[in-house]
Structures are given as C-alpha cells and as structure tokens.
Amino acid sequence: MKKMLGVFLVVIFLGSCKKEVSPIEITAGDYHNAMDRLTNIMVHDIFSPPVASRIYAYSNIAAYEVLVKGNNDLRSFSHTYKDFEPIPEPDSTVTINYQLAALIAHIEMGKQLIFSENEILTYRDSLYSSWEKLNKEEFEVSKSYGIQVATHVANWKNKDNYNETRTLPKFSIYSDEAHRWQPTPPLYMDGIEPHWAKIRTFSLDSASQFQPGSPPEFSLDKSSKFRQELMEVYSIRHSLDSLGDDSEELEMARFWDCNPYVSTQRGHLMFATKKITPGGHWLGITKIASKKKNLDFDNTVYAYTATSLAIADAFISCWDEKYKRELIRPETLINSFVDENWTPVLQTPPFPEYPSGHSVVSGAAATVLTQLFGEDFSYEDDTEVPYGLPVRSFTSFHQAANEAALSRLYGGIHYRSAIEDGLTQGLSLGAFVVKDLNLQPLNL
Template sequence: MKNTFHKFLLTLFVFAGLIACHDNSDYQEIITDGSYQTAAQIRLTNVIIHDIFSPPVASRIYAYPSIAAYEVAVLADPQYKSLMGQLNGFEPVDFNTEGEIYFPLASLAAYYKVATALIFSEEMMNTHKESAFKEIRSKGIPKKVFNRSLQLGEEVADHVIAYSKKDNYHQSRSFEKYTVSNAPNTWQPTPPAYMEGIEPHWNKIRSFVLDSASQYKTDPPTEFSSDKNSQFYKEAEEVFVTTQNLSTEQKDIAMFWDCNPYKVNVKGHVMFAEKKITPGGHWMGIAAISAKTAGQDWKGTAETLAMTGVALFDGFIACWDEKYRSVLIRPETYINKYIDEEWLPLLQTPPFPEYTSGHSVISNAAAETLTELFGEPFHFVDSTEVAYGLPIREFDSFRQAAEEAAISRLYGGIHYMPAIVNGATKGQKVGHHVLGRVSTKNENLAKVEKQ
C-alpha cells in the first residue's frame, strides 16, 4: 500500500512537471524574428499562384494581411506608428489589449485571418496556420496566453477585413468587361490564349495613399504610326532587333523577371497553364529576404512587408489607370502586322494594354520604399524564383533590382522603351508619395530609445 502511494505521488509530480514544461512562463523567445510571417507569406504566394489571381488583385491580397500583422506590432511597441488615420479610409479604433498577450503570435493570427478572407483556397491557408500554431503551442506558451493572443489578432484582423471591403473591389467584380476596339493603335488579345483584358477598372479601386489613380498621370505614349520613318515604328523596331540579338545574360534577366501568372503552353491540341509568381509577389519576396538579411525582428519584418505592400498596391492602381486610358497596342501585335509576321517575343505577352510597363512602375515604387527602410547600398540575394526553377540573382541595391526588372521587359519583347522609362518614373513618384504620406515611427519615442 505504501509503495502504491509513493508511485502515485511520483506519477503526480511527473505529470505536474510535464504541465510546467508545457506551459512555460518563459515563452517570450519563441518568436523573435520574422520567419513565421515570412513562411505565412510564402504560403499565401502559393495560394495566389494556385488560384491564379491577376497581378493587381494579388497586390491587394498581399497588402491587407501585412497591414494587419503590422498593426499588432504597433500595439506591442509604442515606437511604431499605426497606419490607421494615415491610409485612405482606414479609421482608427481602440483594440482591447487587456490580459497577458504574446504579440508576435497575435500578429501572425491577424495575418492568417485576413489572408484567408481574401483567397479562394481557404483550406490551403488554414492547414498552414494550424501547423504553425501547433508548433508554437508546443514550445511552451501558456494556453491562456495563447488563446488571448489569438483573440487580439482576430480582433485586429476583423477591423482590417472591414476596411478592405470598402475599397470597391467587390463592386468592381460586376463592372463591364473591356471591349476590344478595331482602331489600329489599340491593344488586341494576343496568342496563344487570346485572353480578355484583365482588370480594366482597377483605377476605381480605393488607393492607400494616392489622392487619385491619375495623380501621377504619365505623358501619352508616342503617337501611333505604321510609317517606317515614324518614331513609333522605330520603337517597335528596337524591340524586334533587341530580341533577335539577346545575350545569354539578357535572356536570363528576362526569364528571371517574367512573373506572368497567365503563361499558357500549347502542345498539339492541348493547352495548359504554367503557374508563376506575380510581379508583386516577387517584390514581397524581396522584402522578406531583405528583412532577414538585415536581421530584423518580427516587428521590423511586419513593418517592411506592410510598407512594401502599400507601395505595390498603389503602384498597380496608378499603372492600370494609364494602361486603360492609352490602351496601346503590344509589340507582338504591331511587329507581326508591320515588321515580321513570324516574330515571337521571348516572353509570352500578358493580357492587358502596353503603356506603361507594370514591372517598371511597381518595381520602382517598391524599391524606393525599401531603400528608405534599409538604405543604399544594400546587398541582397534574390532567391524568390528558386522555387519556380530559376537561379538566384544578387543585387547591391533595390534600385538596381528595379532597373533590371524594368529593362527585362524590353529583352522579353513585352514593352517599348517609353513604357519602361516613363513607367519607372511613375513608380518612383508613387514610392516617394507613399514615404511622404506614411510614417511608421513615432519619432520622439525613437529618439528617446536611441539616447
């Protein structure tokens, strides 16, 4: 009987010890860097590719979850300044932060909930979330803290989701489709899929910081002409000649920055899609890589992804505003008609008008924002495309990467030079506007911390 009682006490002590180990009060170091949010973003990228969202829509799907994750970082650290009251229509609210909260987990919970609300394949995101939360819980965070943290994250997410619902996106799903014109200077659907024009009303989506979609209206494209002595013909001929004489390096650059989620392959009578990352997804990948390279903690990572998301989102709005104003013919259509009917671009032409280059606009908008955050020079290894069968590329600054992304569209046979040059200028202006309108630091507190 005595031995039985001793065994009972021993079992009780062991059980108590297991509980103590599982619910460890010293849990603050479970999440220190941005690796969990980066993993969530990679998963979101995979879902965006799986669901085949267009580049503009993808920028929306990246931006809102990143904003939600950042708003939790604001609650965790008074040095950070809320985007509420700074972004168009993002009204300030007070969140309930009572009780013991593990803010890195709350930030992650906010990200997952908003991301899941914006996609089709919700189960793909939920499965990833459950795996991440199970891992975090197993590292010793007390159950009460765990649940309270999720509660706060979902509260923040609900506010961001409500904000997203007022950006005119859902209304725009019922807007009329683009009607193709027979005018010789206008965009025509291109082979092999001859897809309709994507997101012709994207300029009606509420921007984050731009006063209007046309705030940085670009000069009109070169006047259309089929005359061999005209400037427009020369610009098309430049595309034709360049693509006929590409170096291996130039081909590699074009392929690296292709980022066309609509690439369609044709073999005999079979047509199938090749799934790729979007241009915005590529730059969100660069943002995550840069945060890790700089050794940022989870709060700094959230800031980086949120600011990059805002810049990309507004960049697409500004770019698409011009695309469907000028509705300019693509090089593939023009060259086949007036120069060489057998010519094919290195890259498949995306299904929307030519002017201005989306890569040029959004890459430069993101580059200006990231340069403000990390400075220049800043060496980073861009491994974003490795998962899609392409090698890494290295850059010494974000502006260098943006310049390469822009010129890649000439190498690919996708754009004339004015769309690239003027698009880059537009993107820089959008980036500077974002930085002029949005502040993520409470400067006085930051100065105190430095002292």
C-alpha cells in the first residue's frame, strides 16, 4: 500500500513539474520582417518590375485568405480573382493559430516564386525551429493549414499564363517605323515582358480595361506637340546640370528611380547596382503607414494585400499599352536627331515609353492607400535608405504619387504625356480596385 502511494505521489509531482505550453504569438512586425526578407531576395535575384508585382500579390493573397477563416471582420477578396476556387476549410477538430498559418502561407508561397530558394529556406527553417520549441502541437496544425492554402493558391497561380509567356518570342525590334521603340544604352537589352498583358488580371476585367488615351502623334516637325515634348526632356537635362548635383529635381529623380538593374561602366569594368522595384517601394510605404498607424497583424496583411493587388493589375494594364504603342524613348531620338552626346539622369529602362509605369503604379497604389489610411496621411519615406538615398517627407500618398510620376521627366526617360496620362490611368484603376474589393478605411 505504501509503495502504491509513493508511486502516486511521484506521478503527481512529475505532473506538477511539467512545463506549461504557451500560445505562439505572431505580431505585425513578424509580417513586416517576412515582407522585407522577400523583397531583399527579389532584389538579389533581379526580378523585373512586372514579375516582382506578381510575386508580392500571390504571397499576400495566400496569407490574407488564411486570416479570413479566423477573423469574421475580414472579407475574402476571392470574388474578384479569376478562376479561383475557395480555399480549403480548416479542420474544426484542431485549434489553428491563423496568424501563424498566414505567415507560413506567405513564406511558402514566396519560396515557390523566387530563384534563391536557399535564402528563404534558411529564414523559414529558423522560424520553424523557434515556433516548434514554443508549442509543437500548435505549430504543426497551423503549419499544415498554412501549407495547404499555399498549395491551393499555387495551383491557381500556375494557370495565370505566366508559364506560357516564358516560351513566347522576344519583342522584335526590326522595323523601319521611326516611332518604334529601340533598345537603349548601355546594355541595349531586349524589351522585357512583351507579353505581360496576357497575364491573368486580379481585379480588372481585362488588361485593356483602363487605357490612358493616346500620346501626341509622332512627328519631328518643330511645330509638333511630340517634338515639343521631346525637346522639353532635352532642355530639362541641361537645366539640371546648372542647378548642381544636390538640386531638388535630381534628388527626386534618384529617389524614385527604382530600377532593379542599373549597369555602371568604369573603364573596362561594368557592374550592376541592384534596387527595389516601383512596386517594392510602394509596399515599403505600406509598411511605413501600417507601423505609424500601429496596425495589428490582420489589418497589416489586409493593407499589404489590397495594395499589392492594385500594383499587380497596374503593371498588367500599363504593359498592355506599352507594347501596343511601342513608342520610342527620348534618349534614342535625342541621340539620333538632336545631340549624340546627350544622356539622361537615370538609365533608361528596357521597354517602350508610353505610358509611364511609375505613373500608373503610383496612381493605383496611392489611391488604395488613401482609402485605407486617409487623405492627409503624412509620413517619412525611408524606403530607399538601404540603397544609399535619403529620407523624403510627404503630406499624403497622392503627393508622393505625383512626385514619383514627375520624377521620370527629371530623370530624362519619359515625355510629359506619358507621365500625366499614366497617372490618370493609375488613379482610375486604383479607384476601381477600391470599389471592387470594397476596401474600408482603417479607422483604428
């Protein structure tokens, strides 16, 4: 009897010494870190702006749709996705940490879309190890659901025509038409993503739903509007030279450059400077706004997802028009007909001129962010600090969009019509996305 009582007391003692398991806490900061890690890998891998926007969109969609299952205040955006089947229902017999599952879905989705898989695996495995130590059971069931949703979204992603566009012919540059785009210095690269308009849209009905109008009729006659816009680009460059290297206009141009691959030549040596894309910059602004507003995890993902959807559709819309117009860049015409030694402030990107991609994307992103955070949302934009550029201050998202658009004129890579028409196109597209997604202000 005494022996049995002793065993009983030992069992009670061991049970009382058992370590209590705490829930795994996932914060908005964890999601910002995941987005930063994805961006850094994309910069390393040198994804073009359109392709980068696709990566952001699918990664955020996977995370957001997970959260919808655990938060009755969130509404799925799946009604707007083309050919999208609802995500799998969670197992009701287990307790899922939806924030954890969402973050895992984001990471797993991103892993499938980048090249440097080892970089994201190292990051993921470090997180997995720490979460498993905190609460193995919660981690395993949440991971299982996160991966299940990521797989579901990946299957849908694989049907967006991206893989098909990898096999289509390059953009043909052989033409006698004077207005037609030609490769530009220093690498004279082929036009990138000439078939991007074939990518399935997210909110838009089609790639051509929002068109910017038409650029001035091509003419090198001195009295033509096109020639006047060409000479404006040429003259502004010379004006900037007289203002000095620290002028506001030059700082603006450099701040919004967002060219993922700038080739620099020094003597016989040529090297690349890597930067974020325009979409990456605007999602950096989304991070700044979310942190200033102190959004929780769910609303942070909401803001990222809505903005990335607008950016992705903006690139599809813009690229549709670019390769329909095939308009030649200012640098090519100025070197051929005005001044062979003229160079733009920024390196001309390798794709047709009209409309300005920065203008379309900035207009769309600013419209979504204004709906979420308000008209007069001032902030300090430090997105470009890691790339050696200073902080710039803005009183609203639309002020930033206007500056981003105008910066392309100071950079010497766009005519005024491409800038103004592109901005109008982006604003209209953004307003459509706001309505289509039924975006609600974040009144927190």
